[in-house]
Amino acid sequence: MSERLSVLVLDDEPIVGRRLAPALAKVGCDVEVFEAPEPALKRIQEKEFQIVVTDIRMEDIDGIEVLEKVMALHPRTKVIMITGYATVEVAREALAKGAFDFIAKPFKPQELRDVIARAAESLGFKGIHETPVE
Amino acid sequence: MPIVFVSGVPFGGGERLAKELARKLGYAFLDREEVVARANESGIPVGKLEVALVKKPAVQERMVRLRDRYLAVATATICEKAAAGNLVYYGRAGHHLLPGVGHVLRVRVVPEPARRLETVMERLRLPREKAEKFIRDVDEDIRAWVRFVHDVDMEDLQKYDLVVNLEKLSLENAAAALCSIAELPDFRPTPASQAAMQERLLRARARIRLALDERTADADLTVRSSEGVLTITYVPRQAQLAPLIPDVLGDLPGCREIRCTMASTNILWIQEAFRPDSGTYREVNELARRWGAAVELLQYRAGGEEGEAVPVEVAPAAALKAGTGGVEDDLPEAAAGGADSSFERTLEALVQEGRSGGGHTVAGGRDRLVGAISRSVPYSLVVVDNLFLDKAPAARTRMTRELAMFLTDYVKAPILSTADLSSKLHLGRGEVLKAAAAGVLVVLLYCAIFLRQEGLLSVLGGEAHKAAPWVASVLVALLAPVVSVLYGNLLASAMKWLKMD
Secondary structure, three states: OOOOEEEEEEOOOHHHHHHHHHHHHOOOEEEEEEOOHHHHHHHHHHOOOOEEEEEOOOOOOOHHHHHHHHHHHOOOOEEEEEEOOOOHHHHHHHHHOOOOEEEEOOEOHHHHHHHHHHHHHHOOOOOOOOOOOO | OOEEEEEOOOOOOHHHHHHHHHHHHOOEEEEHHHHHHHHHHOOOOHHHHHHHHHHOHHHHHHHHHHHHHHHHHHHHHHHHHHHOOOEEEEEOOHHHHOOOOOOEEEEEEEOOHHHHHHHHHHHOOOOHHHHHHHHHHHHHHHHHHHHHHHOOOOOOHHHOOEEEEOOOOOHHHHHHHHHHHHOOHHHOOOHHHHHHHHHHHHHHHHHHHHHHOOOOOOOOEEEEEEOOEEEEEEOHHHHHHOOOHHHHHOOOOOOOEEEEEEOOOEEEEEEOOOOOOOHHHHHHHHHHHHHOOEEEEEEEEOOOOOEEEEEOOOOOOOOOOOOOOOEOOOOOHHHHOOOOHHHHHHHHHHHHHOOEEEEEEEEOOHHHHHHHOOOOOOEEEEEEOOOOOOOOHHHHHHHHHHHHHHHHHHHOOOEEOHHHHHHHHOOOHHHHHHHHHHHHHHHHHHHHHHHOHHHHHHHHHOHHHHHOOHHHHHHHHHHHHHHHHHHHHHHHHHHHHOOOO
16 A cells, blocks of 8 residues: 555635645645546546545536546545535435545645544555654 | 514425515515625624534534624614514524514425435435434434523424424415415514514624624624614723724714623632633533623632733634635744643633633732732632642642632622532532422421410510510521521522522
């Protein structure tokens, strides 16, 4: 198993990737950021990421569809949903379809790092730090 | 015509029924989705509340301020739309937003279970088992939401005017039946019900303005209104906001006058170590809730290094900020896990309850403690406990008692320890027995008096009184205090039981 955790971040707002990539890299993640679902799904077909972090509300393909496709291709991948428009219905649907966890915006990077640490632990991955290492 | 509130569960047919009803009646239609969208546009992240219900019920306690903001937006949106004309609203339990408004028809929709399951399986592309679990989970989440947001049980059918069971009734026929009921005179608006709705709207708009203005966003303000007069109450530590409030609420439609008043009931709680899950927190919070009081925390370390009082600030309520994509800045390392995080959590819990009077930490001698207590704040009670933690228990008790006596003179308010507070708030077993004994003795005494009236009257002013007039004086002197003590004990226990302070 590699030393670093492979993470794909998908959000149509470019600022999300720009803020999350360095925040996750600090705790031992190799992060690839995508702003559109199609190239992200193409990359997921090429590579099995350990963690996928995806927004739910996006044009063309929504996050639930991304979740379904990731689960079909790589059942071991942990998918974490993030959204500013969370409802209990959407959260329950995502969890029913195999999402590892669900985070409502706004959130602090530490909240995501905590969830990723739990996901990494469930994958048996030991190289992740709970807090940033400078 | 009334505002028709249709409440239901997802995929249960309620929304379609509400839309059909609005079409038949020619009313405007509004649903919860639109209300949530408006809240999100205003920077109020309702999703945080929703996800808190799914993930961690304990987090709800920290979401009270967010909940209140959402309720204000929901109330304002519904009232504004209803004021423009007739309205059908579909949501989870929206009628609880307008208590006291008479022209409201409250309808609960009970879905047909098999049809609902099929709809979930088809629309969410879920297998049967997962769809069944989804329905169970979502229903439980929504029950929890209604409990948390409106403090009611959504299954309590007394809260509805009508329950529509879709097991046999078609949507079209249910809508037709509801059309007739909506036109009954029982649900027509009256001048009083219209005025009540305007008051609700005014209060909601004021809360939104105060929540969204950065000068007042994180202040602990209470909003009341009566006949267009808004009364805003602030806690003493936020007295500097008083001149800003009229500015924030300046041109609020429907507002005739704005009055700003300082909370007159305040509790000062002095300890060395605070915990939001402690019994003392619950006691103090309960008392503050009953009194409508603000609670000021003062963390005092008698043996610590001398220092001026330092105010402790709490992170503001969650808000969607433009340009961040919903990803906030990380907390600084010190703030993320400081030594006083339990103090901050206690303060935060009070902020979220809307009862925070601020927090300070101070260390050193009594002069430092006194310097941290403002004499201009009208304290109604001071709770002192858990101090001098590095001392032996006996010394700790003695020193705490001495400090309490010293503060009594300085603060001019009752000083209580945690144990005193608990005994003053709750009826102990001993007190119940004492009250029961007092009750029995009072009854026996009155029985004796009324059954022996002739003899008693004789002693007080009859033949016996003529023979020995001093006996009447002795009898009154002995019985009056006994009766007053017994009666007093009984009444004090009864008032405590009824939670009257």
